[in-house]
Amino acid sequence: MKPAPFDYARPADWPAALALLAEGARPVAGGQSLGPMLNLRLALPERVADLRHLPDYAGVAVQGDVVRIGAGTTHAAIEDGAVPGRLGEILAGVARRIAYRPVRNRGTIGGSFAHADPAADWCAVLPVLPGHAIALGPEGERRIPLAAFVLGVFETALRADELLRAVEVPVLPGAARFGHWKFCRKPGEFSKATACVLALPGAAPVAVLAALDTAPLVIPDASALLADPAAEAARLVAGLGLDDPWRAALARKALRHAAEATR
């Protein structure tokens, strides 16, 4: 379990990082997914570009009514309260349940989101938020709605010449209600079903069902789910045509429980 030979580059600024990307380098942030894939020789890049030393890659900034979370911000930093306010509460609660602390100490929100493992926690939770992924390409920054970022298994809306630079989310009101549930039998196991619900005052609640071995299912108006969690969860999951009755049961439970936990 040692990686095949590869070159390592540590770009000092964003243009250098984009240049490396253009030359085919594989970006790495915390390395909690790519590291094992390299060791198992499932990933065989010729060059790896380590993004961790880019300016403003990690860190949280509040700009007016928008919170900008650098893509290189670790799960642990979010768990420890790097994001302020109600949004921070919600994200800290999610971060706390990502794998275990050594993984959270190195893994990053942007790395996880851009890797787009269907079981990943941020891929299940970020799409429920009314914000944007900030992609940086040769032409500058581009804003991708969070709900439209993950397109499939290990597939995102990022173009080949773009890096994920940050996640921007509006400051959430204190009255924002959130519910989240995931199924794994022990810390560190990949989730077998994750769901979350966000209800903002004066807007239709949004729900996401993830860890489905496909792109997350975004339910833009989850009013029916909140009104009758069991029945609506059953209806939604029946529509997915899942082959495995156990996974279907977990998906129902996830949606129902996330809805019931929304507070």
Next chain:
Amino acid sequence: MTHSASKGVGASLRRKEDARFLHGRGRYVGDIRPAGTLEVAFLRSPVAHARLLGLGKPAGLVFTAADLPEIGPIRANSALPGFRPSDQPALAQGKLRHVGEPIAACVAATRAEAEDLAAACVLDYAALPVIADMLAARAPGAALIHEHWPDNAFLETRRDEDLSDLDGIAAAKVQRRLRTARQCMAPLEGRGVLAEWDPRLEQLVVTTAAQMPHVTKTGLAECLGLDEGQVRVVAPDVGGGFGYKGILLPEELVCAALAMRLGRPVRWIEDRLEQLTANANCREHAYEVTAWADATGKLLGVEVEATVDGGAYSAYPFSACLEAAQIGSIFPGPYTLPRFRFHTVSACTNKPPILPYRGVARTGVCYAMETTLDALARQLGISAAAIRAANLVPPEAMPYRNLVGKVFDSGDYPEALRRAVAAVDVAAVRARQAAGEAVGFGLSVFCEQGAHGTSVYHGWGIPFVPGFEQAQARFTPDGVLELRVGLHSHGQGLETTLAQVAHEILGVDPARVRLVHGDTALTPYSTGTWGSRAMVMAGGAVAEACRQLGERALAIGAALLQAPAEACVLRAGAIHAGEAQVSLDQVARTWFRSPQNLPANVDRGGLEVTAGYRPDPDTGTHSYAAHAVVAKVCTETGLVTLEQYVIVEDGGVLVNPMIVDGQVMGGVAQGIGTALYEEMPFDSEAQPLAGTLADYLLPGATEVPDLRIEHMETPSPWTRFGQKGIGESGAIGPPGAIVNAINDALAPLGAELLDLPATPARVLAALAKAGAA
């Protein structure tokens, strides 16, 4: 003789070895890398069954079987009639028989470069039909894994007894098909080996993570055509064994041959992918059990058809048949079974060779017997406790010889059951059930034969037979007591417990006792640490060596005190004659540094004794336990939560109760793994499907509930201090007790779980089958 309750037998002395372990100063094979070491990566078979046609080698050091003809095959025979031996080549020859089988050794300065070589090899093979399942292996016309065999069975064993009348007289009869999953033993430290050739001594020095260094030495010498004086095996700190490190490894042979060939140290350190996919190697049983009982629950007879997936080869030294053939002798468990019929098959499949894992066959046997008893109890409408009480061997029958000739030394099995049941509020569980909650209560009772010796093992005829266990005790010139034993500690705490034994006999402070073990050059021969034998066998041997050493010291001390030996006693580390005394330190100093003061008739053997020990009879101690579990089942997700776990355990006299508690807890954690988590899934081509510990789930701190342990201490009449082997016990009981609790919870829904592990998916499938989900 002296006795200090605070440090001798029975004291919960803190472990001496923990100072280095807890500070990260343990020294394992992976920490040892002499200058000039070459690293090995193995090219392993990507397929389960194929004819090996050729290998395209990249430039570099790549060795196949043809390049290393000096390595003979590993052959673990058994003398049991009908056993078919398999030759396990260290590197594949002609055929590939399981995924992960080593094909070529790729050697480079670093492991990464060695893996680059392996990745550049071009393998040519022709696929053969794959036997991925042990029952399919037995089907007529199945493809043959060893083509000169008539079928895919290493061995079949039988006990015929006509049970045909029982249908007419029994009040209850149940039949169950049960399965346990194939597991991967997962010690924190994987396997590892470093081989060097010492040109001065003309000796091969193999440093390896081994439980049984002397047996490994014998196996290396046999397979490499060396005499045993040319082989030294060193086992440094070993981070967990459980059976995984009690085996002669193809990798050890290859590294040894390469070190001799290349004149450089050669090292292989197993990685997690190899551990999981090349070495998924234990526990896989299939049962068809039929049991009859009268209206009180008293067993009238049991019939068992048992198949064990033995994998592709017979592993050295325990062989491919130990696991299955043992089922016949241990299935009756702690019960007074009157009639018994069995047929066992050690099936050969395209999987890694089966190895004995902590508890060996007992975990599967206990699961089959205990779930069958609960099925009978449900049919009869009696409690799980009642059916066990009706069948357990009573204390007044001890020592008890059962119908297959097992002799139980001592104990009160029904009392263990009573205490386990009393420790749980069963009425509260019943009240919750009545309120509709899917919660259940489960029991298992079992006994564990440990330290079984010559009289048991000579009949198996496998490559080793344990005889007299030896220990050496000797003083250094300043009075430190050195103990040398040939078995090894891989977590058992022998540096502490054997020092406690020595303290019990000689009164030397355990801090002044050093244990030398894990090196065949420095220790007497031993079959090693397996079969829950170390504390009985090495404990007995150390006690005897210390007793003899004490006699010699007393004679010298008496002379120094100018008193007749009969007037002297050894107490608290000193020889006493009335008010006068001379310490063992002074005795040692006299022998080594002031021999002019020795008496003329002093024993010329000096202060160094090697003594042998074997219990009489040596049929083994039987520790036993009752496990009681309360489990809650989520009928929506199938998730099982263990709410309560009680263990009532009798290991005879406990040399160190704290260490025993640790052994029980660790074993139970592994048993919880067997019950709920651990499973290496294989596809129809026998490809292992779990390649990381995120896929192969091991229970961790958050999955093991608070364990409540109660001890009984019924001395074994046959051992030096009354101690019994107990090291494997914890891993035996959990699957039976946990699945019984699950089935108790599911019974109102008409569902029953039969296969391990009890994963959420299996629980939901059982509910669906019952129409309840």
